[in-house]
Amino acid sequence: MSEQIKGYTYGKVGQSPVSIADLDLLKKTVLFTADDEKNLKLAGEVLQDQTNEVLDLWYGFVGGNEHLLKYFAKNGQPNMDYLTAVKARFGQWIMDICNKPYDQTWLNYQHEIALRHHSAKKNKTDNVDTEKIINYRYIVAFIFPITATIKGFLAKKGHDAETVEAMYASWFKAVTLTVILWTYPYIIKNEF
Amino acid sequence: MSEQIKGYTYGKVGQSPVSIADLDLLKKTVLFTADDEKNLKLAGEVLQDQTNEVLDLWYGFVGGNEHLLKYFAKNGQPNMDYLTAVKARFGQWIMDICNKPYDQTWLNYQHEIALRHHSAKKNKTDNVDTEKIINYRYIVAFIFPITATIKGFLAKKGHDAETVEAMYASWFKAVTLTVILWTYPYIIKNEF
Numbered sequence: 215m216s217e218q219i220k221g222y223t224y225g226k227v228g229q230s231p232v233s234i235a236d237l238d239l240l241k242k243t244v245l246f247t248a249d250d251e252k253n254l255k256l257a258g259e260v261l262q263d264q265t266n267e268v269l270d271l272w273y274g275f276v277g278g279n280e281h282l283l284k285y286f287a288k289n290g291q292p293n294m295d296y297l298t299a300v301k302a303r304f305g306q307w308i309m310d311i312c313n314k315p316y317d318q319t320w321l322n323y324q325h326e327i328a329l330r331h332h333s334a335k336k337n338k339t340d341n342v343d344t345e346k347i348i349n350y351r352y353i354v355a356f357i358f359p360i361t362a363t364i365k366g367f368l369a370k371k372g373h374d375a376e377t378v379e380a381m382y383a384s385w386f387k388a389v390t391l392t393v394i395l396w397t398y399p400y401i402i403k404n405e406f
Numbered sequence: 407m408s409e410q411i412k413g414y415t416y417g418k419v420g421q422s423p424v425s426i427a428d429l430d431l432l433k434k435t436v437l438f439t440a441d442d443e444k445n446l447k448l449a450g451e452v453l454q455d456q457t458n459e460v461l462d463l464w465y466g467f468v469g470g471n472e473h474l475l476k477y478f479a480k481n482g483q484p485n486m487d488y489l490t491a492v493k494a495r496f497g498q499w500i501m502d503i504c505n506k507p508y509d510q511t512w513l514n515y516q517h518e519i520a521l522r523h524h525s526a527k528k529n530k531t532d533n534v535d536t537e538k539i540i541n542y543r544y545i546v547a548f549i550f551p552i553t554a555t556i557k558g559f560l561a562k563k564g565h566d567a568e569t570v571e572a573m574y575a576s577w578f579k580a581v582t583l584t585v586i587l588w589t590y591p592y593i594i595k596n597e598f
Contacts (some may be wrong), residue, residue: 236543241475243544243550271493279434282435351432351586353596354582355432355435355582355586356583357549357577357582390546393546394543400593400594401594401596405524405525406592
């Protein structure tokens with residue numbers, strides 16, 4: 215399935231400037247352990263047939279906020295093809311954050327996603343003409359909506375409250391980790 | 407009381423480069439409303455006599471992690487005076503994030519805190535000689551521990567689960583907002 219997603223080039227991108235050793239220390243800082251890997255695997259099963267609903271919610275939020283929709287637009291005109299392409303890849307990201315090992319290949323692909331938000335590579339994957347960069351501040355701000363809104367979906371498959379909380383905490387850690395990696399290109403040299 | 411905290415200069419610092427209009431859009435992005443202000447006021451009451459315990463937990467975490475403690479150290483030797491001074495101001499930050507209006511004065515002080523993490527002003531307030539900068543990645547990573555660990559403290563004053571959840575969500579939004587403001591100096595010009 216993944217291979218049919220336009221622009222999804224997992225395993226076929228350049229090297230991340232962040233090392234596995236750096237990632238290990240970041241994991242320690244967000245208290246990420248083997249238990250989180252298990253919780254995310256379970257979350258992946260729970261979310262698998264709900265990704266469209268999750269994406270509808272997230273993109274409804276973007277679409278309802280002019281200051282966010284503008285990143286998919288030019289002169290106030292949203293590019294629907296671009297929105298559709300990004301949405302498909304974002305769906306795959308939900309699966310990847312739950313199921314993929316956080317190894318060098320994963321690290322490399324998070325950096326590719328980072329470059330696609332930044333002026334370095336924005337618009338290039340889909341060959342579109344929209345805003346040149348997604349401003350840094352909204353990438354970090356998205357930690358909240360992307361985390362808070364997932365809980366309802368995690369609770370939909372009859373798991374007890376404790377299990378839902380465990381999946382939710384692991385998701386929060388995973389989102390925080392990826393947002394750090396996605397903001398690398400915005401950071402002044404040697405300050406990351 | 408605040409006036410006795412060394413280096414706490416709320417209301418006496420320079421202008422933030424982030425405008426109130428920018429802050430309003432960030433608030434929209436983390437779904438921050440007047441309800442969150444109310445929840446944070448309540449959280450402030452709940453946390454008021456627990457700040458020392460909260461800080462002991464957070465600084466215990468820092469102290470137990472060499473890669474974090476190093477920012478308070480030189481040549482592997484932690485500076486205890488520096489740790490103590492920062493801890494007192496962090497306690498006041500807990501109260502401020504709950505009780506202060508998020509106005510221009512608040513915005514300015516978040517920027518002052520940002521500069522004190524960055525090489526621009528690190529070590530200067532306390533006139534110490536430790537690491538020259540706190541690396542960007544750990545400031546964002548701290549969103550997780552600073553958020554997740556607060557819930558237990560919010561639950562300690564007998565509020566029902568729904569009220570605790572409401573305070574917790576507002577805290578999460580507030581921490582995300584402030585972390586964005588604290589990272590401003592690390593971001594490449596015009597990309598914030």
